Amino acid sequence: MSEAQYDYIVIGAGSAGCAVAARLSEDGRFRVALIEAGPRDTSPWIHLPLGYGKTMWDERVNWKLYTQPDPNMNGRPIYWPRGKVLGGCSSINGLIAIRGQAQDYDEWTEYGGKQWSFREVLPWFRKSETFTDDVNPDYHGKSGPIRVDPIRRGHPLIDAFIASAGNLGIPRNSDFNGPDQQGAGYYHLTTRSGLRSSAAVGYLRPARGLANLTVVTDARVTRIRFAGRRAEGIDYRRDGKTLRMDARKGVILSAGAVHTPHLMMLSGLGPAAHLKEHGIDVLADMPGVGGNLQDHLQFRLIFRCNRPITTNDDLNSLPGKIKIGLQWLLSRSGPLAVGINQGALFTSVTPGSDRPDVQFHVATLSADMAGGKVHPFSGFTMSVCQLRPESRGQIRLASADPGDQPHIHPNYLSEENDRKAAVAAIRLARRIAATDPLKGLIEGEELPGPSAQSDEDILEFARGNGATIFHPTSTCRMGREDDPLAVVGPDLKVRGIGNLWIADCSVMPRIVSGNTNLPAIMIGERLPEFLKE
Known part of the structure; x- marks a missing residue:
């Protein structure tokens, strides 16, 4: 027709x-x-x-x-x-x-x-x-x-994350689309x-x-x-x-x-x-x-929080759900208005790099995977990814039938520099978590967990848990x-x-x-x- x-x-x-x-x-x-x-x-x-x-x-x-x-x-x-x-x-x-x-x-x-x-x-x-x-x-x-808005109401976890990054020499940045991307701060949102x-x-x-x-x-x-x-x-x-x-x-x-x-x-x-x-x-x-x-591969570190201030706490109780619902209805604020990831960090972990090569997405909730059901405990997530991976993949046909989805071959971590950057980014996340004031809000590390200490252990965590960050x-x-x-x-x-x-x-x-x-x-x-x- x-x-x-x-x-x-x-x-x-x-x-x-x-x-x-x-x-x-x-x-x-x-x-x-x-x-x-x-x-x-x-x-x-x-x-x-x-x-x-x-x-x-x-x-x-x-x-x-x-x-x-x-x-x-x-x-x-x-x-x-x-x-x-x-x-x-x-x-x-x-x-x-x-x-x-x-x-x-x-x-x-x-x-x-x-x-x-x-x-x-x-x-x-x-x-x-x-x-x-x-x-x-x-x-x-x-x-x-x-329309692009800043996040107007801070969160104690994100504020602590930014301050801990600052104590490690990473400056605060209020506009990652301005003259310089380096630093830690709150994301702007669409x-x-x-x-x-x-x-x-x-x-x-x-x-x-x-x-x-x-x-x-x-x-x-x-x-x-x-x-x-x-x-x-x-x-x-x-x-x-x-x-x-x-x-x-x-x-x-x-x-x-x-x-x-x-x-x-x-x-x-x-x-x-x-x-x-x-x-x-x-x-x-x-x-x-x-x-x-090319794609950004993320590694999600999950921590238990020692205070009931996470979005997990809100979503796991009826009073919490009512609270965040009222926040949105009355002032268009709170978790319903800002999504999941609020905290940002751009910096370099590769020796000799002259500009940021890793990105953090910090969420005030935790789940087994992005978009999954939140954990029953007070949890939050630091997701890290390498910004300019060297690994290359391809899209190929599954068949000549338009109804069959193509085969996606990302070839993640196929290059040595990508593997080194993954380990370095995860180690940086741990350093931030071990630095006050964020350290004072953490009960323990859920993932990768304390048993993963060597570079080989951390890389194995990356291989077993890494996922796309949708880019x-x-x-x-x-x-x-x-x-x-x-x-x-x-x-x-x-x-x-x-x-x-x-x-x-x-x-x-x-x-x-x-x-x-x-x-x-x-x-x-x-x-x-x-x-x-």
């Missing part, structure tokens, strides 16, 4: 896709279709910041992916939640507003030229943001679609008045009244159609029917670092030998599609004309293919030093300008 033609079709209504569709349609020049595999963002758990403990496991809004068993992680498959709903991962993530380091983007210029330097991308970060406090206007925006500020809320709600923007949900794209080597539309499944859309000007892939390369390979763009193994006709031999996979990138990376593994050029156009672009985290040549939601939105802001030019 055929539907009406559009100028542009955007595949994936995630962090970047929402920005692309809204910006392309805002001046009325183009007829735009935004197509999303998941439903509309109507679940109340999406909009309540602490609700991502629910959406983490909800198959209605979450792809609930698993990696292949990873030999470097004791043969374990690792759970990879990914957004399948309007807003994508911005509707189910931890709400942390981090852009990365200026040096990250300056390094991107090796692949994408000066237009991807920090000086060039900073205006797009500012354009996407409404920051609610009076801070440095050189770094922050005041009228963008994404929230507005105690509610989540997702890409769907920020970009799509204002655009929904536009006659030239069509949003189609619960629609699984099965392939991109081509006329020769030019993209001309898509096929998709909805309500048991096979449908199609045609694009006059082009197709934009914003399906994320897993599903963008998956859809490209299903459509005949990828490593030729691999496509032939699955009986797929090769339109273009592109060895870089699905390669270069896969770089599987269709940008590069210059002479780069055989580049999938897109600096303008995000797919190499050698007409009318096909990519705008999501898959185009990053290297993973950024921090959370990936804001960088994905920045990429989504940039592509429409390339197209309009």
Whole structure:
């Protein structure tokens, strides 16, 4: 069945896709279709910041992916939640507003030229943001679609963590998106008045009244159609029917670092030998599609608190639940308004490193895994991750059936420097926990536990307990004309293919030093300008 033609079709209504569709349609020049595999963002758990403990496991809004068993992680498959709903991962993530380091983007210029330097991308970060406090206007925006709030009420555990870090020489930092990322402090969050500020809320709600923007949900794209080597539309499944859309000007892939390369390979763009193994006709031999996979691997240290001040205590009692419910209802504050991770730390643990290479997420609760049921005791978590891992993985087809999820091979800890950084980061977390005033709030270490003391013991803990912190990138990376593994050029156009672009985290040549939601939105802001030019 055929539907009406559009100028542009955007595949994936995630962090970047929402920005692309809204910006392309805002001046009325183009007829735009935004197509999303998941439903509309109507679940109340999406909009309540602490609700991502629910959406983490909800198959209605979450792809609930698993990696292949990873030999470097004791043969374990690792759970990879990914957004399948309007807003994508911005509707189910931890709400942390981090852009990365200026040096990250300056390094991107090796692949994408000066237009991807920090000086060039900073205006797009500012354009996407409404920051609610009076801070440095050189770094922050005041009228963008994404609302960013500071955490206004401190917590004794986070305050103690920051003070202990300070006693170890790590300075306090009140703005990790300012001139310097180094330090410890409270995260800024993508929230507005105690509610989540997702890409769907920020970009799509204002655009929904536009006659030239069509949003189609619960629609699984099965392939991109081509006329020769030019993209001309898509096929998709909805309500048991096979449908199609045609694009006059082009197709934009914003399906994320897993599903963008998956859809490209299903459509005949990828490593030729691999496509032939699955009986797929090769339109273009592109060895870089699905390669270069990078992700942040987290290690979660869990401590018992000697005072009933944790979110565990609130969630494990009826009076506690009533208290945090009233906090949210009366003042849009408390645990329901800020999610799970509040405390931040960026510093270096690698000898000779001139900038932070590890990140901490400190949560006032504890559970067996991120988004799991909280422990029955007073507990909190220090999660540590290496910011710029050297290990590289890949995305590969499971079959030629679009309904089969691709195989994810992260290859965590396959590089020696990554293993050393993991051990050093865990040791730093322990040093902070053993330093006053945080030391005075700790009853004991639950994980890794006192038996893990040697480097070998700590590395074994990392292999047996490490998990994604939900930042896969770089599987269709940008590069210059002479780069055989580049999938897109600096303008995000797919190499050698007409009318096909990519705008999501898959185009990053290297993973950024921090959370990936804001960088994905920045990429989504940039592509429409390339197209309009």
